[in-house]
Amino acid sequence: MRKNSGQKVIIDSFDLAAGRKMAGKYEVLSLLGSGWEGEVYKIREIRTGIERAAKLFFPQRNIGNKTAKSYAQKLHKLRQVPILIKYHTEEILLIRKFPITVLISEYVEGDLLSEFLKKFPGQRLHPYQALHLLYALTCGIEEIHLLNETHGDLHTDNIIINRFGLEFDVKLLDLFHGPYPKKETRQTDILELIRIFYDTLGGAKRYSKLPVTVKQICCGLKRSLILDRFRTISHLREHLESLDWSSDTF
Secondary structure (H helix, E strand, C coil): CEECCCCCEECCCCCCCCCCEECCCEEEEEEEEECCCEEEEEEEECCCCCEEEEEEECHHHCHHHHHHHHHHHHHHHCCCCCCECCEEEEEEEEECCEEEEEEEEECCCCEEHHHHHHHCHHHCCCHHHHHHHHHHHHHHHHHHHHCCCCCCCCCCCCEEEEECCCCCEEEECCCCCCCCCHHHHHHHHHHHHHHHHHHHCCCHHHHCCCCHHHHHHHHHHCHHHHHHHCCCHHHHHHHHHCCCCCCCCC
16 A cells, blocks of 8 residues: 555555455455456355455545446446346445445356466467357447447456357456546447457467458457447447358368
């Protein structure tokens, strides 16, 4: 913990050790991930033994509890969207004698996409596998956009792969709630989805060898080309559903 020139509390990491008790109700099991707003831990309810996820907000990112409140309200609004974790309740935890807001949500089994990719040769997916993953993520984000909300922070460390085969079963570990216009953030969601697709295929090292159909989706990661081709997430979903792979070779 440190303080800036205005004497505001700055916390960059909570460093909660496994076994630590939270609010007299939960036990910390492990760190799941971290981001701009805070950290997410895997925890266990002491009385029931049920595993949950706990997001702890850095105080400098949660002035007046506005960020945590907006985040909880957003998850509640989107509670019927299958790709998102389900929010349960709010707790206040004293860390270094400072009150920290904690949001308790369901815990989802699975691998972070960044770890999941390590199981494959070259740490990359076959184009057909990557396409199915992109489609699953696109359908999930489309549901969020249709409810006039956005995700805003898509990357391989907040996507959980629970099952894959003919279809990918995916969950998003986190959301970002910021001051940016929703149109801009919707575009960011599209760009980040395409980037994830590109990275799961091997990135720049493999791009020249990828099928034309894949390159038509990635557009060389050029922002203007991607947003011109896929003006909305629904356009991306419709494009994926109508792909013709007959001219491609692998």
